[in-house]
Amino acid sequence: MGYYGFGIEGMLDAAAEIAVPLALHFGADDTHVPPEALAQIAARLSGHPEIEIHVYPGAGHGFAASGRAAFDKPAAMMAHSRSIALFRRVMGPHYDLGALWDKHCEYKFGLRDVARTVSTMVPEPYVNHIPTMTDGVGYRELYQFYQHHFVDSNPSDTKLVPISRTIGSDRVVDEMLFSFTHDRAIDWILPGVAPTGRFVEVPLLAVICFRGDKLYNEHIYWDQASVLVQVGLLDPALYPVTGREQAAKLVDPGLPSNTLNPR
16 A cells, blocks of 8 residues: 655666555646656556556645644545555455445434444544534434434434445445434434425435444435425525426436426
8 A cells, every 4th residue: 555655766677576455646736756757657657557646636745744834635635545445345344334234224324322323433433414504413413413302303204215325435325215204303304494294305415434344424415405495495486496297207217307497
């Protein structure tokens, strides 16, 4: 594994001797490894079956070192996942991340057990519901949010219908339909909104990152405009937004497209 290694362009004659998997991570703006050096490295090593070369736009030297001014979190996260993928492929250990995520969801939505839910997570996890920026960072904050604003706040008819699942070396990406009747305050998806009694169904995407066999973070995405349309807080006649039609179209691609496009 090599992070922003400089001087490699001067050792390319040894490339034929590399017999083990190797991943090289470079920042595109690394002044220690200028573009001409990167070009030489790529030209000589790109065809090697055991070598991966990754270049991160906008990143400089030391982009993965959190204590440096050059730290670039998006690049560091991507490089970390690629490194973990290589280590897992060659050395293991191999975890059933899908099963671990399913167990977490069972505790959270099925049993509604906060203690068991957080037991599936690292000591200092974080969860971010992207559209509403709700949930928590760190064990205490997340535990409190789950206990008072999430686990018991979900309606009794809350349902998750899986559409697709992608499993990587350190994360799971789930595409699903999420539905519920808004018969109570649901602080994480409709914060500050009194119950409307309306049924809501919306496509939802969950990106779940693991550290070992424990959940490290969750990034949850959905179209908040669609939720607001369905509870009557946003008029689709005034804006280019849709309601439950999104969920129907996801399941049945034969339904009409471009219904918002006047041309």
